[in-house]
Amino acid sequence: MRINIHAGHNPDGMAACGAVGLIRESTEARAVKDRVMAQLTAMGHTVHDCTCNNGTGKEDVLKRIVAACNSHEVDIDVSIHFNAAANPKPDGRTTGTEVLVYGKASPAVPWAQQIADSIAALGYRNRGVKERPGLYVLKHTKAPALLVECCFVDDPDDVAIYNADRMAAAIVAGITGQAAETTADAARLAAMSREEFVEYIGRMAAADMQTSGILASVTAAQSILESGYGKSExxxxxxxxxxxxxxxxxxxWASAWDGRVYIKDTAEQREDGSYYTITAAFRSYPSVAAYLADHSAYLAGARAGSDLRYAGVVGCRDYRQAFQILKDGGYATSLEYVGKLCAVVERWNLTRFDGVSQEPDGSLWANIAGLSYTWAEASNFGQMLAQSGIRTELRRVNILE
Known part of the structure; x- marks a missing residue:
């Protein structure tokens, strides 16, 4: 999609800067707008920021916004606002959210309804889609337009559940038709550095290991390699x-896929090392957590005839052995799959997420940090290392051996 997004009004502190209550409309509208843009961009949509930050007054702000909107050929114009004039006393009920359109015949109505429903799912009263033919932006933009009144800045109940990230995810869900959790996870992946992605997927894989029995290092390494650190299409x-x-x-495998699919070209490798391209339908998940659960269920339950395809991967304590099981079971066609996965584990020390010994017999390897001539020197050295989180063992050795 091609989308124009703007936050209403001038920046806070300037003329025509919007409503002020327990929160400030101008500040929060920009916070939500920035997050909406980031999420839509991460999903591959073309997004233009048409916010005005230097208007001389209300009329000038509106004209500048419309001029910016009309300079782009888009599918929809989205205006982000916050409402005011609610009950200032907490009563346990939100005043709510609404989305404004020029008229009920506007092509923007389906989007508006989806956005209103999506925000209402956060806990706000759904005030629905309303006609406002007199609003300047709705009247003068070339593309279908809608104006989102996220919630009321002066209602304590509205403000109590407001969160810019969740509000943005709900708006994106309404625009795209995808779940808010999906868009939030996609934006999170897009914004992560490699180091951040490793920590993120490592922790999630460690939690998954508690129920699946599959080494966190195995799940994390596959996710890192296959997804290009969360940045693949x-x-x-x-x-x-x-x-x-x-x-x-x-x-x-007994679990048939009845969810959404994503179709794309993908490269496969023959046994002779040559490559070929196929067009395949891939599973599209509502969240990263849903992917991890499905991935682990597949590794644990997939069959080749009457036998488990990846027999032994559940409960395996050696990531190298686990990768060979996956390769032998046909998880990937790459001839270097095992080596690539091992390299990822070793580069990022992914075994730290496993919490188990990588030696089949349960033994450990030890490093000797240093030698001292007196017990006092050795003890002080051990205490110094302990302050850095390094375990030591004080032992007397015969230097003549």
Whole structure:
């Protein structure tokens, strides 16, 4: 989609800066607008910021906004506002949200209704879609336009549940028809650095390990490698971090996919090392958590005939062995799949998320940090290392051996 977004009014402190209550309309409208733009951009949409930050007054602000909107060929214009004149006393009920359109025949009405419903799902009273043919922006923009009144700045109950991230995700969900959690997760992935993504997926994989029995390092490494640190098209558009196809051919896994799909070209590798391209339908998930749960269920339950396709991966304590099980079971066609995954584990020390020994017999390897001639020197050295979180063991050795 091609979308114009703007926050209403001038910046806070200037003329025509909007409503002021427990929160300030101008400030929060810009906070929500920025997040909406980031999420839509992460999803691959073309987004233009038409906000005015230097108007001389109300009329000038409106004219500048409309001029900016009309300079782009778009599918829809979205104006972000906050409402005022609510009950100033808390009564346990929100005054709510509403979305304004020029008229009920406007092509913007379906979007407006979706946005109102999506914001209402956050806990706000749904005031619905309303006609406002006299509003300047709705009247003068070339593309279908809608104006979102997120909530009331002077209602304590509205403000108590307001959060810019959740509000933006709800608006994006209304525009795109995708769940708010989906758009929020996509925006989160798009904004992460490699280091942040490793920590994020590592912690989620560690939590998944508690129920699935699959090493966190294995799940995390696959997600990192397959998704390009969360930046692949499939990751951002479908929250599919592991290349999970809609139809997982060659197995009799009982869990048929009845969710959304994302279709794209993908490269496969033959046994002779050459590559070819296929067009495949991939699973599109509502959240990263949903992907992880489905991925683990597949590894645990997929079958090849009457046998488990990845027999032994659940409960395996050695990531190298687990990767070989996945490769032998046909998870990926890449001839270097095991080596690539091992390299990811070792580069990012992903075994720290496992919480188990990587030696099959349960043994550990130790490093000798230093030698001292007296017990006092050795003890002081150990205490110094302990302050850095390094475990030490004080032991007397015979230097003549």
């Amino acid at each position: 499939l990751a951002l558009q479908a929250l599919n971090l592991g290349g999970m196809k809609a139809e997982l051919s060659g197995n009799t």
